[in-house]
Amino acid sequence: MQLGFEDLTQTEEWHFARLDRDGLQNLAERPAKSGIAVRAGAESDCAEVMKMIHGLASFEKLQAQVRINEDQLRRDILASANLLKLFIAERSNSGEILGYALAFDEFWPSGRGVCLEDVFVQPAHRGKGVCSALFSAVARDSLYNRRCHFMSLCYLAWNSAAFDVYRHYGFVDITGSDSSKSNGRIF
Ligand SMILES: CC(C)(COP(=O)(O)OP(=O)(O)OC[C@H]1O[C@@H](n2cnc3c(N)ncnc32)[C@H](O)[C@@H]1OP(=O)(O)O)[C@@H](O)C(=O)NCCC(=O)NCCS
Numbered sequence: 001m002q003l004g005f006e007d008l009t010q011t012e013e014w015h016f017a018r019l020d021r022d023g024l025q026n027l028a029e030r031p032a033k034s035g036i037a038v039r040a041g042a043e044s045d046c047a048e049v050m051k052m053i054h055g056l057a058s059f060e061k062l063q064a065q066v067r068i069n070e071d072q073l074r075r076d077i078l079a080s081a082n083l084l085k086l087f088i089a090e091r092s093n094s095g096e097i098l099g100y101a102l103a104f105d106e107f108w109p110s111g112r113g114v115c116l117e118d119v120f121v122q123p124a125h126r127g128k129g130v131c132s133a134l135f136s137a138v139a140r141d142s143l144y145n146r147r148c149h150f151m152s153l154c155y156l157a158w159n160s161a162a163f164d165v166y167r168h169y170g171f172v173d174i175t176g177s178d179s180s181k182s183n184g185r186i187f
Contacts, residue, residue: 009175012062012156013157013158014154014155014156014157015155015157015173015175016153016174016175017152017154017155017172017173017174017175018113018150018151018152018172018174019150019152019169019170020149020150020170020172021149021150022170023151023169023171024139024142024143024148024149024151025139025143026169027135027136027169027170028136028139028140028143028144030136032136033129033130033132033133035091035092035093036089036090036091036092036128036133037089037091038087038088038090038133038134038136038137039087039090040081040085040086041077041078041087041088042078043074043078045097045100046070046073046074046078047070048097049073049086049100050069050070052097052099052100052122053066053068053073053118054066055122056120059120060159083104084102084103084104085102085103085104085138086101087100087101087102087103087137087138088100089101089121089130089134089137097122098122098130099119099121099122099125099130099131100118100119101118101119101135101138102117102118102119103115103116103117103138103141103142104117105146106152110149110150111149111150113142113148113149113150113151114139114141114142114146114148114150114151114152115152115153116135116152116153117153119131119135121134131165139151151171153166153171
């Protein structure tokens, strides 16, 4: 009997990358970017976050996979804040929303880690440190509040621009490798 699981590595070319504890610590200790604040998402952010979810899906050519609406976002994400963490980057002086990240904890035999599910910066605000501010906030929250010791994420093979950023933070692409080791680093 076939259970129907699909290997998305083949069909959508997902790559899997990880950042070890030292990298997580480095991200957490980065000085805050001036003019950019990162805070927990609130109910009032849902309409804007929904637009950014569509923006990310459109960028990744995966629009058909967005099946939630604003109400479901409010119910499923904000009501389960212990499981899913929504981070909003905003301009400090005006509160203008610049981007978002969505993260949840995962458990491996090596321990607890944080999985960065989504990261998106509004096109007009790219290249100004918004992504770095979001990653630092996720790293601080997961390392200091929940003792995570690695961060993982997936990216599409063609999105080398995103992986350039992740590699800059110290992420290693472990697609197809032994998931417990990569380049001699134990996660
Ligand atoms: C990828 C994305 C999130 C990056 O956001 P951003 O706000 O433009 O990134 P930042 O300006 O914070 O730059 C991130 C860091 O990477 C560095 N960087 C950027 N491009 C780089 C490159 N080609 N090589 C090395 N480092 C690079 C920056 O210098 C910065 O480092 P610093 O904080 O030490 O100065 C944004 O371009 C985006 O939303 N893209 C579309 C959606 C997407 O691809 N999401 C990811 C899906 S997996």
